[in-house]
Amino acid sequence: MDPTDEKTPKPVDIYRDTWVRFLGYANEVGEAFRALVPVSLVWGSYAVATTYVTADAVDKGKKAAKVSSHTTRVAVAVVDTFVWQALASVIIPGFTINRVCAASLYVLGRTTKLPLPVRKWTTTAIGLSTIPFIITPIDRSVDFLLDSSLRKLYGEGEKHE
Template sequence: MDMTEEKTNKAVDIYRDTWVRFLGYANEVGEAFRPLVPVSLVWGSYAVATAYVTADAVDKGKKAALAHGDEPGQTTRVAAAVADTFVWQALASIVIPGFTINRVCAATLYLLGRTTKLPLPVRKWTTTAVGLSTIPFIISPIDRSVDYLLDSSLRKVYGHSEKQE
């Protein structure tokens, strides 16, 4: 079987393999734009990311329920799948990256204000550009760190061995 056939046979996970995945990054984009937009829009970006995380957790719970049918311990496996996905996604898609981008942008705006004579609108747009450009660099380290954190804690409790992507 060649790689093309292998990819065709693999089921597509809309939360991991399609554009829907980018909804999980909504809050990072919201944090990057915080200097330029009303705070209600930033909170709205968190609502979008939270809806994505919740939908992914529910989806993984449904898939676990189908995979385990009427086996003994099915409820526990489904609960573990939902909890693992929700906690992993909440940390890796919302909490840690949102905090990181918020602090990067706050530091950028502060430093630009202290070290340059740029007008405030230019400082705000520069801060947003720095925040947006930071996003691709933080994704992989955060994902790996959250995997390590969960492998070292919660996953030991419920015996979950499959890591998130």
């Protein structure tokens, strides 16, 4: 076998390739449960997701610093990762699940005679089941947004991934 045919395995990125990635979805889960839990738990879920976003940005900055001593390149890695993750993992999906749940609770209240606890649990189930469907469209939309704006300032080769 030719050694050039062997592929070196891609290093594992703890923030993208392991269970740690799910911490970025904590706020969506918190929003889905908003009707059932104290609001402090919902805000706690945002703290978890924001910690994940920050840790990923710091990690990408450290990786960029190992490759380049240019402060600007390191700053770009941190800012690009933080902005992308904040939008794609916290702000947009949190808002989306919040609105889906609020709308479903409202519609269930107006169109059914289900007791309030049942409506709240149904809303939570709808919110949780929505999460897998919003991830890819939001990720792609944030890529497009950053490619069309912020990334033009520092060149397209510096994307978060």
